[in-house]
Amino acid sequence: MDFHILTIFPGFFSGFLDHGILRRAIDTNRVHVHLHDLRAFTHDRHSTVDDRPFGGGEGMVLKAEPIAEALAAIDIAPKSAREPGDIVILLSAQGKSYSQPLARRLAAPSATAPRRIVLLCGRYEGVDERINDLYCDLELSIGDYVLSGGELAAAVIVDSVARLLPGVLGNEASGEFESFGPVDDEITTDIEGVPRSQHGSGGLLDYPHYTRPADFAGLAVPEVLLNGDHQQIRRWRREHQLLKTMRNRPELLERAPLSRTDREFLAKIRQLD
Numbered sequence: 001m002d003f004h005i006l007t008i009f010p011g012f013f014s015g016f017l018d019h020g021i022l023r024r025a026i027d028t029n030r031v032h033v034h035l036h037d038l039r040a041f042t043h044d045r046h047s048t049v050d051d052r053p054f055g056g057g058e059g060m061v062l063k064a065e066p067i068a069e070a071l072a073a074i075d076i077a078p079k080s081a082r083e084p085g086d087i088v089i090l091l092s093a094q095g096k097s098y099s100q101p102l103a104r105r106l107a108a109p110s111a112t113a114p115r116r117i118v119l120l121c122g123r124y125e126g127v128d129e130r131i132n133d134l135y136c137d138l139e140l141s142i143g144d145y146v147l148s149g150g151e152l153a154a155a156v157i158v159d160s161v162a163r164l165l166p167g168v169l170g171n172e173a174s175g176e177f178e179s180f181g182p183v184d185d186e187i188t189t190d191i192e193g194v195p196r197s198q199h200g201s202g203g204l205l206d207y208p209h210y211t212r213p214a215d216f217a218g219l220a221v222p223e224v225l226l227n228g229d230h231q232q233i234r235r236w237r238r239e240h241q242l243l244k245t246m247r248n249r250p251e252l253l254e255r256a257p258l259s260r261t262d263r264e265f266l267a268k269i270r271q272l273d
């Protein structure tokens with residue numbers, strides 16, 4: 001997978017690309033990240049990338065021409081003339097919400113998955129809207145807050161997509177067994193035919209994790225995790241997934257496939273709360 005990031009601050013990404021899973025994915029050629037400095041596509045003495053907004057008002061707007069030139073330099077044509085295989089994403093607080101299912105779609109090894117993902121980072125008041133109209137397939141927001149620039153949002157997308165690419169995580173299945181894991185037809189089963197989501201995620205939040213020491217600051221690890229009974233451990237984990245989801249993100253329960261036991265557990269908890 002090739003990521004192309006268009007930014008006025010390419011230096012922003014150096015630390016981010018140098019660590020952990022992403023570093024390994026780059027070193028093993030599973031991921032390539034290409035940084036493009038928009039100032040390199042300007043033609044004036046001051047390398048001007050921004051200008052005042054038409055209609056007046058606060059702030060500056062990123063100009064269309066350097067962005068169009070940067071896109072042309074990596075063979076990205078306007079949407080109307082583009083071959084399939086590339087996807088251009090505008091990072092924007094006004095965009096649709098980015099989520100794990102979309103990360104999975106962007107990473108999926110299929111004929112429709114993108115070959116290149118181009119991420120356009122805004123700054124100031126944003127990007128001249130004609131770039132969005134002409135080139136961008138998706139306008140994405142990483143959350144309901146306003147960042148100073150699209151670089152952090154681009155980093156979030158690179159990280160969350162890259163870790164789902166084949167071979168990037170040590171265990172192929174670990175992308176399923178975590179918060180916001182696949183639901184419905186995406187669910188896989190383990191060797192006993194039990195939906196993995198029953199002990200993974202299935203669209204819910206992950207369960208709590210513990211490691212040694214078994215006692216820390218007077219708090220003991222839940223006994224059930226120490227007794228080696230895998231059936232009981234699975235049930236405990238499922239219940240605590242449900243509990244966390246109910247308390248922190250109750251809306252996720254509405255879409256998640258829940259068994260009768262799950263529903264009975266939730267009903268009991270709601271009565272106690």
Ligand code: SAM
Nearest residue numbers: 091092093122125126141142146147149150153
């Ligand atoms: N005037 C814009 C608004 O009110 O929607 C905010 C512009 S913001 C200061 C500058 C840039 O940061 C945006 O062009 C965008 O690229 C990026 N940005 C800010 N918030 C974001 C978010 N929640 N998700 C993705 N990108 C964001």
